[in-house]
Amino acid sequence: MTHHLKFLQVDLSTGIVLNSKKVESVYEYNECLCGDGLANKCVTKPGLEEQCLEKLHASDCKFSDLGSGKCVPVMEQNTKEPIFAPNVINLDSSLISTGLGFVFLALFWAAIRVSVRSKNQVPNKFLTVIELVVTFVNDTVESMFQVKNKLIAPLSLTVFMWVFLMNLMDLIPVDLIPQLCSYVGIPYVRLVPSADVNITLAMSCSIFLLIIIYGIRYKGIKGFIKDYTRHPFNSVYMMPVNICLEVVSLLSKPLSLGLRLFGNMYAGEIIFILITVLLSAQFCSLNLGWIPGILVDIVWAVFHILIITLQAFIFMVLTIVYLSMASAKED
Numbered sequence: 001m002t003h004h005l006k007f008l009q010v011d012l013s014t015g016i017v018l019n020s021k022k023v024e025s026v027y028e029y030n031e032c033l034c035g036d037g038l039a040n041k042c043v044t045k046p047g048l049e050e051q052c053l054e055k056l057h058a059s060d061c062k063f064s065d066l067g068s069g070k071c072v073p074v075m076e077q078n079t080k081e082p083i084f085a086p087n088v089i090n091l092d093s094s095l096i097s098t099g100l101g102f103v104f105l106a107l108f109w110a111a112i113r114v115s116v117r118s119k120n121q122v123p124n125k126f127l128t129v130i131e132l133v134v135t136f137v138n139d140t141v142e143s144m145f146q147v148k149n150k151l152i153a154p155l156s157l158t159v160f161m162w163v164f165l166m167n168l169m170d171l172i173p174v175d176l177i178p179q180l181c182s183y184v185g186i187p188y189v190r191l192v193p194s195a196d197v198n199i200t201l202a203m204s205c206s207i208f209l210l211i212i213i214y215g216i217r218y219k220g221i222k223g224f225i226k227d228y229t230r231h232p233f234n235s236v237y238m239m240p241v242n243i244c245l246e247v248v249s250l251l252s253k254p255l256s257l258g259l260r261l262f263g264n265m266y267a268g269e270i271i272f273i274l275i276t277v278l279l280s281a282q283f284c285s286l287n288l289g290w291i292p293g294i295l296v297d298i299v300w301a302v303f304h305i306l307i308i309t310l311q312a313f314i315f316m317v318l319t320i321v322y323l324s325m326a327s328a329k330e331d
Helices: 026-034 050-053 089-117 124-146 152-171 176-185 199-228 236-285 291-327
Strands: 009-011 016-022 061-062 071-073 086-089
Touching: 026 050, 026 071, 026 124, 089 124, 089 152, 089 199, 124 152, 124 291, 152 199, 152 236, 152 291, 199 236, 199 291, 236 291
Parallel strands: none
Antiparallel strands: 009 016, 009 086, 016 061, 016 071
16 A cells, blocks of 8 residues: 555656666566565565665666656665655646646636537536536625625636545545556556645645735735734734734644645545455455445445535635635725
8 A cells, every 4th residue: 555655756856756766677576575476465574675676786766767667666765755855746746736727627618618609508417517616606705705806706716626626536446546557667656636735735825825915905015014913902012922923823824724635635545545455355354255345435435525525615715715804904
């Protein structure tokens, strides 16, 4: 299960894929580890991995080597990974989230084309679903955002659909895509971008910048500064206390956005893995086969559809609330 818990990380300064090595023959490497060439069905002894890598003269796996079928995952690592590495990018999360963004644009572009072609006609099911989503988001914005602004509704729709599509990746079988990628020499793949804290915090930081921009736009620089110096205690002597309290409140907004989504989706991913591995193994040990395990996965997947939709809705609502608070003027 290690490949589920690691990302496809690339060091942009060197082009090296972290936690992986390049070998001339993946089969010989797996045979060295396990004796039968099936690395996914054995448990290696401590230190054996280093011996096999040295025996086969393994080298660093570069970005250009991905897809060549020669990169293998390295499980045993003695080095500590830094908490913050600006030169390292999670390639799988970045590409998948970007691709899903284009999927969102393609869906709504197609809806617009269908709407133009079918004027004065009964809309089909696809167009009806899109209209329901747009109407739902628009009604939510109108009920919560009191100031007229042309950006809020499109922003809220983008946030809702993008987070929903990223969460939806959690319903794909946990082993399917990583196993397919391993056949072509891509060592690590995590399919759920919202289970990557870098993605969720990047989105929340974008909302954080909009909070500051909207606060200055609607209240002016003086009103923006006043919010953080004269609240909650309207006294000059309490300004240091006010600044501390308001700055903590301001910084908690992007953290609450990013970490809430990350925590829920990461937990959902782990539960899927545990259900698949533990229950399937238990049912097989009782000679019940793998079908009961699949049924349990389906039940959890149906329940998870509600969770991923709710998480997208919460992220959208908090975005609207925070921007509404930033743009609200004092009476």
